[in-house]
Amino acid sequence: MNIATTTEFICFISLSAIVIVGSLGVILLANIVYSAFLLGGVFMAVAGLYLLLNASFVAAAQVLVYVGAVNVLILFAIMLVNKKEELKPVKGLQIRRVLSAGVCAGLLALLFQVDLTTPWALPGPEAIGEEAIVRIGEHLFTDYLLPFELASVLLLMAMIGAIVLARRDVLVSDVVTGESVDQSLIEKTGAPFLIDKSSS
C-alpha cells in the first residue's frame, strides 16, 4: 500500500463515519437547528465521497445545490419561523419510537441483504476524471434530453406555484373557506407592514 492509497483509505473511512454519525444526528437530535446544520455537514461529506471517486464535477454540483441552496433554504425557513411553542406530549411516544426504530432496522436489514447478495463488478468502470464535464453535457443533450427537460418543467411548475402562493395581495377571498381576507394584514410594497390602528 503506497501513500496515495493509504490517504484515500483514511479519507474514505472518515468521510463515511461523518455521513453515518451526521445522519443519525440529523434524525435523533431534538434541536432542529442542529439537525439542519448537521445535514449540511452530511451533504459536504457526500461531496467528499464523490471527490474520492474522481467525480469532481458531481462533487462541486453537490456542494452548490445541496449545501449552497437546499440547506441554506432549510435554515432560512427554520430561522424565519423560529417559534417557541410548548408542544403537547404525544400519547404512547415510547411505543411509537420502538415501532419506527423497528421499521428502520428492517429497512437496513433489507439493504444489507441486497448489498451482500448482489454480485458487484469489481473493479468498477474506469473513472474518466476531468473529461466528465464534457460527457455529462453530451448525455444531457442527447439520450437524457427528455428527463432533463421534464425536470426543468417540474422546477418551473414549482416556481410558479411558489409565486402564486406568495402573491397574497391578489386574493380578495380565502381560497379554502371563501371568507374575505383581512387586507390590512397584507404586506404592500411602500407601505409599512404594521398599520397603526390606535389612531383610527
Add this chain to the structure above:
Amino acid sequence: MVTSSVTTSQVLITQGIDIELSFNQAMEGIGISPDFSHLLWLPLPMLLVLIAAVIGVLVTVWLERKISAAAQQRIGPEYAGALGILQPMADGLKLLVKEDVIPKRADGLLFTLGPVLVLVPVILSWLIIPFGQNLLISNVGIGIFLWIALSSIQPIGLLMSGYASNNKYSLLGGLRAAAQSISYEIPLALAVLAIVMMSNSLSTIDIVEQQNSAGLLSWNVWRQPIGFLIFWICALAECERLPFDLPEAEEELVAGYQTEYAGMKFALFYLGSYINLVLSSLLVSILYLGGWGFPIPVEWLANWLGQSIDAPLIQIINGSIGIVMTILKTYLLVFLAILLRWTTPRVRIDQLLDLGWKFLLPIALANLLITASLKLVFPFAFGG
C-alpha cells in the same frame, strides 16, 4: 475542440517554467523517492498562497485606511512605520491578544464554528488562482466552478454565527447576508458561464490563455462588457462591500452577524471579508482583464528584440511580468472597490433585492444568449 487535460499538461510542461518538475528532479537527485518528494512538495504552494493571501489582506487594509482618509481629507495612519504601513500588523496583533468573549446565552459550539465556515471556503478558493502559466496550486478541470460552489458555503457560516449569537441584530444580519449571497450568486454564475462558453473550458488557465492572443485587445472585457459589469457588481455584493453592505449596516444592525464577536473570532470575519475582496478582484482580472498577460504579448516583444521565447532569461522575465501584471490589475480593482466604498451611499434592502432579481438576472440571461449567438455567428472572435 476540447483538448484533454493530459495533453494540456504535457504542453504546459514543455513550455514555460515548471517549478514542481524542477523540485521533484532536485529531490530525486539527492535520492528521495518520487512519492515522498511529491508529499514534500504538496504543502509548499499551499503555504505560499496562504502567505500571499494574508499579505494581500494587510496591503488592502492599509490601502483602505489611507484611501478612506484621503477621501475624507484626513491623513490616516502615519506613525506605525513609514506612511503607517505597519498599521494593519498592529491591528492584527491587537485582535490576536484580545480576550475571546463568548456571550453567556450564546451557543458556544456554533458560535465558534461560524467564523471558521466563513473563512475556510474563501481560502480554499485560492486553489484555482493562477499567477502565471504554471503558478497555481492545482489546475483542476472544474476550475472556476469550484469557486462558485465553494462561495455558496459561506452563507451557512453567516447564518450559523447570526443564530448562535442569540441576538436579534445578529440574526437579522445573518439572514440578510444569506439572502444577499443567494440572490447575487445567480447573475454571477451566469456572467461566468458566458466567459466559459467563449473559452470552451472551466479551467482558469485556459480562460487566461484564450485572452492573450493579441494582448490588450483580446481581453474578455471588450467582448463581455456587460458581463464584466454584472460580475463586478455581484462580486461587490458577495463581499458585502459598501454599496451593498446591508448585513453589517452600522446604523441599522450595530454590526450585523459580527455584533457579538471579539478577538480572534472577529478577526476571522475581518480576514475572510478582505481575502474575499482580494480574491474577487483577482477573479475579475483573470476572467476579464487577461490575468497574467501583459498588454502587449511578451512573445511579440521577444521577437522584436530578436530573442527566443524559450531562452531561460526571457522565461524568468516573462514569469515575473506575469506575477506583477496579475497583482497590478488586482490592486487596481481593489482600489476601485475601496473608492466605491467611501464615496457611495448604501442601498436599501428592497433596492438590493430588486437590483439582483429584477435587473441583473434578466440582463445576465440576455448577455448569455447574446454571447451564445455571437459565438455561432463569429466563431473566430468568440471562441468557436
